[in-house]
Amino acid sequence: MRGLLTVLVGLGAALIAGVALANGSDEPWEPACPPERACPSKETVELGRALFLSSAISPARRSCATCHEPTHGYGASAATTLKFKDLPRSIPSLLNLSHQRWFFWDGRADQLWQQAVGPLESEAEMNSHRLFMVAAVVSNTKLRTSAMAGGALGSRELVALRAALGHSTASACVNNESCERAWQTLPRDQRAVVEAIAHKLLLSLAAFQVSLKSRWTAYDDYMASGKGLSERQLRGMKLFFGEARCSSCHSGPAMTDAGFHNLLLPSPPGRAREDPGRFRGIQHLRALAASGDMGYVPSEIAMHLDLNNSVWGQFKTPSIRNLEGRSEFMHNGVYKNLRDVLGYYNTLADAQVVHHHQNALLAPLNFKEDQLEDLEAFLRIFTRRRD
Structure with a gap:
């Protein structure tokens, strides 16, 4: 465990070195406009x-x-x-x-x-x-x-x-x-x-x-110094980057791969059972490119998106930074708290397979209660400021 965490600390320090010195505890986790970018006035x-x-x-x-x-x-x-x-x-x-x-x-x-x-x-x-x-x-x-x-x-x-x-x-x-x-x-x-x-x-x-950035957290402290997390949070961190496979999608400085996945989520009352998600999104991008509305010119990557059934029901991975204060989770708001989200990943109860569109990343975690508590304790540090 210590070996894994040492590697993670090294990677994190490389990503956020310099930000810690500039920001302190109550500042954004990265500058609103990094020096290497062309910044608006x-x-x-x-x-x-x-x-x-x-x-x-x-x-x-x-x-x-x-x-x-x-x-x-x-x-x-x-x-x-x-x-x-x-x-x-x-x-x-x-x-x-x-x-x-x-x-x-x-x-x-x-x-x-x-x-x-x-x-x-x-x-x-x-x-x-x-x-x-x-x-x-x-x-x-x-x-x-x-x-x-x-x-x-x-x-x-x-x-x-x-x-x-x-x-x-x-x-x-x-x-x-x-x-x-x-x-x-x-x-x-x-x-x-x-x-x-x-x-x-x-x-x-x-x-x-x-310019809107989430605040500096205990996670950023730890990645910069290797200190400040409890034993429970460290166990949760090991699960996050290891057995739980959370980092397969929640990775990088912003804790998201910025990609799209079909999580086979059940639908809450009042929202459609079957939502095309990314499939419809690509269709919209193509129509927008054809219209040129308000001078819109698609990015190079948008012009080469492949529209096929594999993207049906996929939705963007949200960042796990700043979880505090969220009133609902997932693209359809089916869960109202973090523990329910973890409960779904733990069992995949009520998973909804539409048109046989599976997700190769998904498999029940089958964790014990104390493991779920460790994982939740780690996830909550992404909103906890340093005193």
């Missing part, structure tokens, strides 16, 4: 923050923070989960997005700015529209000032937008459906002006979201 990030928190961009008076609550790790509280129980999938956390290649549970977006269009224009979520968002920024003094400071809106563009929005459209735009009708009345050149600004606003929103 502070004004761009602040514009994104303002858009994220503003309910003015939605006729339903909902902001991004309505579901992705800052006080709950940018995920959903139990009350919010209940309020949006009719959504087809659970509400994920937005922390550590810089480690993700695909967005949404089914990976139907490969660029974060484009992902934001989904909830913005979903009738079940913000029930808004790119036209409404731009009109709100133009008419709202705080958002307009922030947009101009963040480089998303210039004086000439503001004049052009006011001319476009004065085409008796803004007043008729009160939900996604009516906004789309108003959108269709705009001349093509005016639509191009609105979409160009909308694109810049969404890029700012993405810049803010990428």
